[in-house]
Amino acid sequence: MPMPISARRAAPALALALSTLFAVSAPARSAPAHSADGVAERIRDGYGTKAPYAPQQDPWTYQRAPQGFVPVFTENVSRHGSRAATDSGDGDLILKLWDQARQDGQLTHLGQDFGPDVRALLAAMEKTGYGNLSGRGKRELQGTAVRMAHRLPGLFETIAKDGETVDVVSSGQGRAVDSGTVFTDALTQTDPELKPLIGPARVDKDLLYFHKSAGGAAYRDWLANDQRLARTLKDLSGQPATHGAARRVLARIFKPAFVRRVVDGEFSSLADDVAAAQAVYNLYGIAPAMSDESPTGRDRRMDRYIAPRDAAWFGYLSDVEDFYEKGPSFADSDITYKMADVLLDDFFKQVEAKRDGTGKLGAELRFTHAEEIIPLAALMRLPGSTEGAAPERPYTYDNSAWRGASVSPMAANIQWDVFRRGDTYLVRMLYNEKEIPFRQGCRPIARGSHFYDLAELERCFGRTTG
Template sequence: MRRITPALALGLGALLAAPLSAQATATGNAGAAGAKATYSYGTKATYEPRQNARSYQRPPAGFAPVFTENVSRHGSRSATDGADGELILALWDKAEAEGLLTARGREFGPEVRALQAAMAKVGYGNLSGRGKREMRDTAVRLAKRLPGLFQRIAKTSEKIDVVSSGQGRAVDSGNTFAASLGDADPALKPLIGPARTDKDLLYFHKSTGGAAYQDWLENDPRLAATLKSIKDQPATHRAAGSVLKKIFKPSFVQRISDGEFASIGSDVDAAEAVYDLYAIAPAMSEESPGGEGRHLDRYIAPSDAAWFGYLGDTEDFYEKGPSFADSDITYKMADVLLDDFFQQVEAKRDGTSKLGAELRFTHAEEIIPLATLMRLPGSTKAVTTDGPYTYADNPWRGASVAPLGANIQWDVFRKGDTYLVRMLYNEKETAFKTSCRPVARGSEFYNLNELERCFGRSD
């Protein structure tokens, strides 16, 4: 086991010592008082818009919407495979045969099997019923937010382009979103183009442009050592033991920890499997008998869920997000997507585009780097080797940066030859990076020329 730095130990110790309410606040995704906390789900958190539709700023006088574009992570989905359920059920079956389940643990196996069956029916990795609803609802809110734009699109017969990574859940998200727009205004249906695939744009982490990144991900010794040092420490084993003791009697938990079932998994492997099932359950709320993950909550204490959520955020932060301050390997490749955002708006300004909307559907592996590249809220602070990522001193949270259904949207408004852009991040009006100046103090609108300047696209 690697020795962790004092700074890391202090940060992690502060998290564990904090009361639940403080932990919820620290992760940036706490619910209202009395509501079930969702901070511990990481990037598997289900989607909710971040701003009330009635509170959006109006564009400056005389400006009308002429274009909108987005990039959206796919909606809620099932687990990508059945490995977590298979691992923990293999241990559960052994414990059941030996009479070593707790009273609560006896109910765990059937509940996991019901969840596994629901995910298998949907198809592993596929969009769930909730995910489809998230896409439909987001499309409806878009249409209501910009009624003048969609009336203009219908009147002038401009096209709506739908493009995805080509992966099933992204394709389905795009199709569901587009169909919902058409249902909201049937005049739009013939204007919505057939969905197309662009892997270089929306699956860049595994395209030619991501080759160096994939090599770094697999072979960088600093990355591997950092992740190991954060995960492989006593706090993780304590949390694992706490999770497993809700299901198995202490003697069986000790045997897992001692490595008797190493061919199945370690104590940490087993506890992570429980956590992963807990985290995915809300995404399956329309198919799973547990609905909203209520039943699986019984098998993991909030503090343990917070710990494993932190470990998941750690991996995503280093592998996809701000990561190390002396490197841009995790997010430089998102240039292709940011370039496309600008190119679409510039083509509209230059009169070379016949599009009224550009709708893109992708994955967390693209949303997280793009958020970092654009320096969106929560994605501005990288770390050093000596000062690792902790909840105590870094605002990055997977549940805020890239929940299921996460989206970034640019709305474009025109008055004469002047074009303004407003950005929404998870449907919340969001300022561009601090070097960009809005049209007025406190305004959410930016001149396109100013954005080109502050993003280095000016001649």
């Protein structure tokens, strides 16, 4: 059990151990392609938004608040942690082909292991519950909670002393609800005095499931009917490189004659070559989430069935879909992220209530999905989400910094820490636990500082009245 915050000052060794245990630095974007960091980055990018979570900054390197400022409030929005796949469709599809190939004697030596590995992964996900948090997902949320508590020890001591409340709200979807429970359980284990102050978890779909609520109606119509979107996705996914990658993936599992039969459409009622390879990639992508429950995730056994360059290609195609359907999308449109304004507005409302003395919260904790994190990142112009694609210049890794694995990995989070001195309130933003500046045009209190006056943020985001 984590040590209560009140004991932290007497146990710097524990704080150091926690920092060492949980802090993982992100590979530098400037790393040469041949470097170890560059290889690790490409592998992580290949998972897209299924990438497991890792905090992006060593907590010992956070800037200190200016002298005299103390933490008075914190709020976040977090994607749920790593989870099982939402259904067994990919496994069912590829196992039908695999069973046929085994019957026909058309499996490669490596391919003979593929069926049992897929069945082991499916069994683990079925036991966990399709779509439910995995053990790894729970640990991701626990780690984020513990690091929040140790980042702001004075805040949580004050919350406990003054009897302030901690509000917990989710989309209402099972994995988001469970993420909130795991997160708050970890907080109370860190400081048991918080337990009676954490209010009953509530559901707000308009706030945290807006892509499916009334506020997302125009977006859903665009998603279903926009011809430019459909044409762009078809053109980018239908490149010859996709078929080349698909055939290489299948060639690891099936003998050449069987791959030709798939390509020629003999099994079109099951899948073509791209759909079959996509299923393999999707299983590869979800396996790390199941590392606690299945040897296929723990031993990285699914990695054997897809070469890094082919995983990278299918990861890019996954990013193409998420970039255009949820992220910055086309440069001349805000349809994918305008609806996230309800969530950004709530961030401001909570801080303003603290400043104005109308709120009694010490912390606001929100739990949601990639469909909300990705648009919010685009709306706020967070790193990687600053630019849409020009219609004549489609999204590629060469012309855009947007990567699903960085923008919204499992358990992705955006956090605002609020500090006060007298009547002045400062806000610091963390993105996946890395200090980042607010969008261009917002002025920090000093050059290079990650602290912003609340009044300046209100001006910068157009919330100033009168």
